[in-house]
Amino acid sequence: MPKYKLTVNKKKYEVEADADTPVLWVLRDHLDLVGTKYGCGVAQCGACTIHLDGKATRACVTTVAAVRNRSITTIEGLSEQGDHPLQQAWVAHDVPQCGYCQAGQIMNAAALLTANPKPTEAEIEAAMRGNICRCATYNRIKEAIQTAANQ
């Protein structure tokens, strides 16, 4: 099996994996970073959203071979102390129900706010359309993003 050098949350790792292995499973099974969640495997639900060079990326359809020499950020590394404005806003609005999708929602929203710090409601809805919340906490997610954007 080939070896890959990866940078995840500013730390260097070397993993042995088939070239077609999705980053999702490398993170979860090889590196024990399980905050990134599996939901569909076909980039339809957004639970596995990570940042690849700062851009929101679905880790379930991104192969390990494609991320060499690129910087990966996961929910565990979104902020040093777990206090990114979105993480704080999620707590303030008491967003989660089951909570399973929320790491992906936050990662997607974080990339949105980096690209567009003051999104309109319609821009938030368009950007978050790819992230399913089966418990339907959508309105609180939207409010939390607006709160973080206004900080």
Add this chain to the structure above:
Amino acid sequence: MKTSYNRRSFFKVTALAGGGVLLGFNWLAAQSMGAPGSKARLGEMTALNGFIQIDVTGLVTIMSPNPEIGQNVKTSMPMIVAEELDVAWKNVVVKQAPLNTQVFTRQVAGGSQSLRQSWKTLRLAGATARQMLINAAAQKWQVAPAECTVSEGIIRNAKGQQMTYGEIVGDAAKLEVPKEVQLKAPKDFKIIGKDTKNVDTGDIVRGKPLYGIDVKKPGMLYAVVLRPPAFGLKLDTFDDTATRKVSGVRQTVRFGDKIAVLADTTWAAIKGQKALMAQWKEGTKPESTADHDAKMLAFLDTPAAQPKRSDGDVKTAFASADKIVEKTYEGPFLPHSCLEPMNYFAHVRADGAELIGSCQTPERARKLAADLLGMKENQISVEISRMGGGFGRRLMHDYVLEAVEVSKLSGKPIKLAFTREDEMTAGLYRPASKYKFRVAIKDKQVTAYHLTGTGANGQNFTRENTFPAGAIANYLVESHNLESNITTAPWRAPITNFLAFAEQAFLDEVAQELGTDPVKFRIDLFEKAKASGAKFEYEVDKSIGVIKLAAEKANWGSPKAGVYQGFSTYYSHNTYVAEVAEVVLVNNQPVVQKVICAIDCGIVVNPVSAINQSEGGVIDGVGHALFGDFSFEAGKPSANNFNGYRLIRMPEAPQVEIHFVPSLNDPTGLGEPTLPPVGAAVANAIFAATGKRLYKFPFVKEMAIQGATQ
């Protein structure tokens, strides 16, 4: 309120190394003194268990016994204990209890029953511990306990002395358990009724391992299973040559009609599953949706051998009617779509087994595992993980038993995981159902009501004793079961998740026929039920209470220009709900803009999460009514992932306004009750906007709905 109980069987005190005390509660004994409320729909009226642990610094640990599926019991149940114990919530640490039937009972998440069934015992637990602490302090001060007051973990006497729980807890543990304790008056509640943050949110937003899928144990292999590609098929032969060549694959295990692939990683197991070459043969006849539809429609025209309920003389009333209104409603099979697909860890050894994972009924899972393994239940340990959604799917144990069997056959600790495709194609489904409603109208009055229901794999697809039972003198309800080889399971608000739509959409049409306002029509029916003296299983005043509150808050009958309203009300899982949906037209197509929802669930324990849960139920109900499209062709499901099966997403989610009826009654649940009525509220609003009636889920197949396309 003073409450007494059999103290010997109720209470157990254990001193802890390090000076603290562990207060164990035998909840079964407590519950037997008289449980609140009437019989439950799901499961028996048994009880819950819990622990309180107080250390010398006054830090209070409360074990949360019930599985957490997003209904937030891990916060709200300990809140109730903390309230009666009278401690500051900031000094409380909540821990998830493992399955432990020595100490706890009814460690179940289901039927919206967690709070309702445990309310009294959770309060008693806190109050008993509080009284023991007071008694110990009083003894030390040589004063009467009645002279002492307590607030937030500090006991005070009339002389101005004070003591913390942590200081006296060691002495308290040595005292006799009081025979009688005083529960707080609801007006004195300081924690119950106040917004209290979900205790797990910090871990959730930081990506900490909380869920079954996050479990990893030394030596563990990942297992992914190939199951028959269509219902009715059985495994004939298979060739795993290609699978064994996948790097990371360790072995394959055939069990029944399934083959498990065991590997070093999930991805290797998935690749191995895809590489399996299997031949299938017919076991039972594969079924198609068209077959189901034909059979169920035939049932709707067939009298049942035994009606579920028959009042008066329906036949004569229909024969003498001025007009008969008859409509049929049809709902599909639906997958549960928990965002965390089924998974479970099992390590079966010769002398016992270790089980860990997400399961709504861990006690039942252990029993079934023990039966499968030929072991005693006390040889099997069960840890309960937070669940990435339940929705009824995790009331079933197929995935637990698969994990147990694969671990046993392989001799390895394994974590068995479903892919989304496994979940959607070889899982369990909400049963498809159909309803035919008929009413007889004479002299502008409804004189008879006849409901026939049918659905897959269920003995009763109706709720014959809830509304409008009692409201109409001639009343007949019948049900037929369609035996199907499609595996089915409870799905959030079983039966009523579609029945409520059908009933409340039909009643809207009847009101229209009578030329009566739909809200007034329903209130009149409830008043008739009250006056009838008939027996039924709902309270008229609470029903009318939520109807009036929803109508008032929505400004029913006087919507803003361009807004069209639809009304619906439904009682389920002991909770009363009424909803007004508001629809606008964009490009002449309806958009669900807002739902106003009134709820009577008794005391609202934790408003911030009660609103979240209620709002989620509404949007979930809107989503499946609009988009939930699923069918079978020769036993094969029509979709295998979210690209072929549409769930509601943020742009389509309506605003939701939640209003609770102020109440001092004991709390009832909120996991399900807001979902059933919303489909009809939306359908009735769409009718108001477009003049088109909707009779089938999903609505997008019946008409163009404005909104995001995938």
